[in-house]
Amino acid sequence: MNFLSEYIYYIGAFSLIFIGLFIVLAKKNLIKVIIGLSIVDTGINLFLITLGYIRGGTAPVFSKPGLKAENMVDPVPQALVLTAIVIGVAVLALALTLAIKLYKHYGTLNLRKIKEQKW
Amino acid sequence: MVMTTILEIIFIILLAGIIGLFFLGLSRKIMARIHWRYGPPITQPLIDIIKLFNQTSMSHGFLFNFGIIFSLAGSVVVLLFLPFGRICPLSDSGGLLVILYLMLIAPLGLALSGGEAANPYTSIGISRKLLLAFGYELPLLLILLTVMTHYNTISIVEIVNKQFQAGWSFQHLSLLLPGIAYILILPAILGFRPFELIQAPQEISSGPMAEYSGKFLALTTIQHAFNIFISISLFTNLFLGGAANPGYFFLKILAVFVIFLFANAVFPRFRIEQAIKYLWRWPSILAFAGLIIVLITGKNF
Amino acid sequence: MVNPILLIVIPLGLAFVVPLFRFISKKIEKFIPFFALLANLIISLTLFPHVLEKPIHVSIGGFLPPLGINLVAGPLGILFAMLIALVGFLVSIYAFAYIKEKDQEKYHILYLLLLTGATGVVLTGDIFNLFVFFEILCISSYSLVAYFGDKPGIESAVKYLIQGAVGSSLVLIGIGLLYGQFGTLNMADIASNIHSVHSISVFIPLVLLITGFGVEAAIFPLNAWLPDAHSSAPSSISAILSGIAIEVGLYAIVRVVFTLFGASSILTFLLFLGVITLLIGELCAFNQENIKRMLAYSSIGQIGLIVFALSIGSLSGINGGLFQLVSHTLSKALLFLAAGYMIFRSGSMNISSFEGMGKKMPYTSFAFTIGAFSIVGLPPFIGFPGKFMILKAALFEQDILFTILVFLILLATIIEGAYFFRVVQTIYFKGEKSTPGQEREIAPLSVLIPVFIFVGLIVVIGIYPKLITEILESSASELLNRADYIKNILP
């Protein structure tokens, strides 16, 4: 139980990642796949945040007196996550745009049927 | 020195021509006798030649003439390389290999000459002639290679000399088999029965000679005479130890020729495939066996 | 001395200025990539001699390396930057005539972004920064593949996107794990501490990074997107994808494996992987009827060869691999450009539609032939020294394993030769014999100029390979000498 509470964020992050990957691998609807990708992204973001998180820590603001450096949350992962979110959004937006186009061409979003480009 | 050589050359050519024509006449006479006929006089080939030279002739063009000359010259030149008794004017110019090569000039020349005639029969005849030559060359090459490997030389004079020292080639088992093979292919070399398929008068109107008239026919007859002489004396030199003098040599080749005639007067004619199959089977096997034996037992000299 | 950061700043800045120029004149926008990349080319050329003496590193915002983001312009980076600028420059000339749509500004923006991303990847010294630039590269290439908006383009782009997204997720996880262990994102810093932790904690990020970058680098079996994307993208983009994008992915892998992890033991695995990629690429290309697909599979094969060469791990091996990389970039870009214009004219990607092109488009056909010969590795073209150096490096190992792999590589070369020569024959010798009245359709100058600059480079470097061997050697030694790299950045 201790383990669970210690690593709950990690477990959550990786569960999200694996769920997302499973969706990408197993689902045939493009929209679902995109959702899966998005879930993976979310999981990764959670993972990154967790890396720098200290239970009961404070924001890393040095100018504020009385805060010890050991208790500060690592700010770098947060910066990374911001960037990663932006990237994720860009990918998501592009994917959805392409999905619309694809639907116009094929009339379906079933990835098992969209197999013109092969071999 | 040069004078003697030239005299030798003239002597050999004349003698070979006479002997060849004699053999030709003899063959007709003996054949007739075997057929229970009286037969023509032994000089009949000579009479034919005289007549043919006095006839007009038709020529198809330059190569038609040239081929005949080429072919006859090839045959005559071979004579200079063959020891006749002890006489061999050009013994030091290449040996047996040159003889082999020169022997192919004659059929080639006839083939070229006949080729220009543009006669269907000629074409068929040439095709058969070359195929038959290909057929008998395979055993012939094996035979000659056996002899050359046995004596480890390519010079025919040396082969004859070695036979003087150590007895005829026929005494060695390794050369006995090729010797028999040579006798088996001799009719093919000469175009006698059962290998008369080149001329086959009833079938393809004498084949390559279908367009020859007058002097052309005369020259081919002479060439045929030389050919008989060459192939029989080659056998004599290789297997019967040559001879010390021309007279003895003549007796030897006469004996060989007569035996050969008796053996071949009774056969019908092969088809070309049958002929090649025959030639590539028995004579080749014999010659091959001889070659193997030579290689196993090692060289005698 | 010029600041290497300009290499990133100029195209990035100009990319977003493109729409502004539309207000001035619509005609001008197509020249922006041209000027941007020309500037890049000039900058990288001027940096080139300095870099050979000592790598330049720039700390952005004044923070010193372990903390701040830094740019490292080593010989390898500048070599790649130069290649990117060169190919990008020439392809931008090609695009003058090739891209004919009304609203082209999207193309130019994305094009500049793609090249920015590529340049950023090769110049950065920070692993997360590398990821960001990598994503810029990937996203712009997804959208460029779909630029024409036609059926195959969209389909390929979607597939490319899904695979690419999975790949970059893996990269990001890997980076996260690395950060979790070392608490830093600076590559030099990570590299200097890499052996201080347990190997299991190192190899998971390594594996994730290799797989993630491997998707872009088209290592088998991560390369399924490549034939689709290359064949359905606009030809100019195919040239960039094949000539630059894959190479940049490869750069990332090489950087990770050699500099970041110093993992020389994984090289044996990569060696086999390279050969398998090579064989599979060439076998797949063997019976292709679609010319661009054939070229794409050929790219896979070439990447396999480069991976093989780099994984030999010796100086001469890396040297040969980098040479082959340069040669592949030039030749494949040339092939895509030439083939692209022929496709443009014939209206079909089928090889049989190239019949009689030798008469109709003599110069383009000639260039294609040179490119094909070069890829196959015939002298006196650039492919030959590359192949020669790789074989030399492999055989110098004096190992029976290498001899066997070399024979497999040569088998692949023969297969490659077979299908390229088939195309050359189709171009010149198939089809109707030319009639005197047949008019030629010579490609426009803006196509011929870049194509012939490529031809010139291929021939000149092929005849005089020493032109680039110097920088290749120092790049190779940069890759091999991790300690120097670390020392340079963290004094």
Add this chain to the structure above:
Amino acid sequence: MNLSIILAIAFGGALLTYFSGKISKKARDVLAVLISLVIAVILAFFYNTSSREIFYTGFLDFPLILRIDTFSWFFAFTIAVIGSFSIIFSLSYIRKKGNTDYYYTMMLLVIASMIGIILSGDLVSFYIFWEIMSWSTFLLISYNRGPAIAAGIKYIIMSVTGSVAMLVGIISLYSHYGTVIYTELSGLLYNASSGYTIFIFVLFFIALGIKNAIWPLHVWLPPAHSEAPSPFSAVLSGTLIKIGTYGIILLIYVIVKINVFLNLGEGIVSARYIIAVTGAITILIPTFIALLQDDAKRLLAWSTIAQAGYIILGIAYGTSESVASGMFHFFNHAIFKALLFMVVGAVEYRTNGVRDLNSLGGLIKKMPVTFVGGLIGICGLIGVPLTNGFVSKWLIYKTLIINNSPFLAFAALLGTWGTILYSYKLLHNMFLGQLPEKYEKLERAPFSMQLPIVILSLAIILFGILPGLPLKVINSIESGFGLEPLTINIWGITSDTGTINMLNLFVAVFLIGIMIWLIFKGSKKSAGIGQYDNYAAGTTVPKNKYHYSVDFYGPLHRMISPYLRDFIDDFYMSLARSIKNLGNGIRRIYTGDVGYYAIYIMLFLALLIFIQIKWKLW
């Protein structure tokens, strides 16, 4: 005079020819002929000199070296001369066809690269020129389109196969000994293990054997030679495949050295014997296959393979006589095979591309000079005494018999008799027999075709009567290889084991020929008649009803053709097919379904982790 100047002229000339063709066609023709002649003339001045120079240092770490000695002079000069004759022959041949600039450029490029190969002094430059030759040849083989395309692709694939094998060999040598220069490499293999020497031998022989069309590697040659433009076939057959011969001599006698070569293996499994037997097979099988051909150029192509067999047999057998015969036969074959291809080319030119032996005939009346060229050519090919082929063949037979290899000698001799059959068929079906009515109005070959034919014919006779001329050069090459030179004079060869004297033969044949001619001339003159006045059982010969050259060796054909399928070719074709099928199969892993692709990525990840857990790679 500098060696690099020759190469500069050759390669520069090739490019110059292309551009001059854009200006003026006359100038281009003149320039092409001039360049090829100039190369030959400059090379002629190098006779009996030896020099060595570094001509280029820019290629990686290898200084590229040119060198000339008697050995390379002999090959280079022959190639240059045959090349220039072919170009002269092309002047009218190529006029009817398109792409003339391209043709001349490629032709000159092939010649230039061949000379480059011969003159190169290290293996790297050898390889570079070798590859240039390969691709330029490829671009020229397919020139005729149609079936030539398949021929070209076959050629270049085999060629590339060979050259990559050779590249491995070269680099392996370099990695072992640190040098690729002939003079430094020579004899170094003396200390190598025999396994390594065999490895090197096999690698080089794949390349050289493919170029030289040794039997199991010959399949590119028949289509390539028969489908290429005829003057280029002459170059291909006369000189290009001899580059392989050159390479083999270089490998055996310059790099490996004769003493190592002869001690490689024992008895029947020695390298010497195996290569010689391969040569013998190369003589026999292609000879028989040539008998079955109905296409004039294809027949000659198979004949080329067979004659190359003689050369290999001679070179590999390793006695000084056999090596001399190999090199002499190379020289002779270059002459007469070029001549024969030109003859066929001239006929092809006049009959608008007819090479089918079953539809030609009787052209002797229309093209007498060409015919005489053909006649002398086949005489040389057969080796009729007093033509050049005779002496070289005589030498090889002799040395094989004397050294107790009767089966090899048998193969060589039987090959010659097969040669008679097919070469007569070639001559007969083209020039002799019935003249079809459609060729009644044929003209003679143009002068630019007759000139090389006449000169080459004369050369055949000249070197047949005076074999001492080339043998002298060959002798000095042999002494360079450490072989005992032959005792020769200008008329022939003298030795204990067998002597040949062409003077005797010449005088005898000449005098006897004159004698018989006089007899012939002296007797009654004969009337000239045409082909329609033939005896045909009393009827007139029908004009276009039938053609009796068809199926000339029908009986033999029926007998041997079941046994003579080119099963080697079938093997290669099925190999190619299976590679294609393999490729098609492997392609299916790219299913088009992106789900699979994502699974691949995951599998790869799993594989990496698995490998680490299993083997602990890092």
Add this chain to the structure above:
Amino acid sequence: MDRNNLGKWLKSPGKMGQKYSLHALYFCTGCGIIEIPPSITTRWDAERFGVIPVATPRQANLFLITGYVSVKTLRYIIRSYEQMPEPKFTVGFGSCPINGGMYWDSYNTIKHLDKYIPVDGWIAGCMPRPEAVFVAVTHLWTLIDKGMADGYNKYRANYQYYRENQEKILGKLEWPPLFSKNIKHEEYRTIA
């Protein structure tokens, strides 16, 4: 028989050669051919006199017309005769070539062979026995000796006549005239 008379051989070898080396061309032109096999084989053995059959007219100098000649056969007879080298001799065998014989009123046999080609000798009878062949041969020897067996010269001299007769019955002939006009002693074009 003067075959062994060396003096005569030296005096006129050509004539003697013609006499004792008669190479016969015998087409199966009619029923008479049945008499030829006995005469050349064991029973009568024509070869003793130098008479042997040959396969082509080029090699022959004796033409035996064995039996009736139909119009169709005549064409081949003329063609073969013209292809024989000179000197050449023709012998008509049986009564049909002489005057039509039992086919005297047939519509498609010719009645007089010597209207179409010159004939040097006739053997009468229906059928003549093989002995008659030898009689004809000995007779031919006499004629050759006397220089009277000159049918080929007659053909040359009267070629127009013969050709006209031939064309009258056969229609136009496929081959060109052998001689351009009636030539007495002029050789035709020689090249060798």
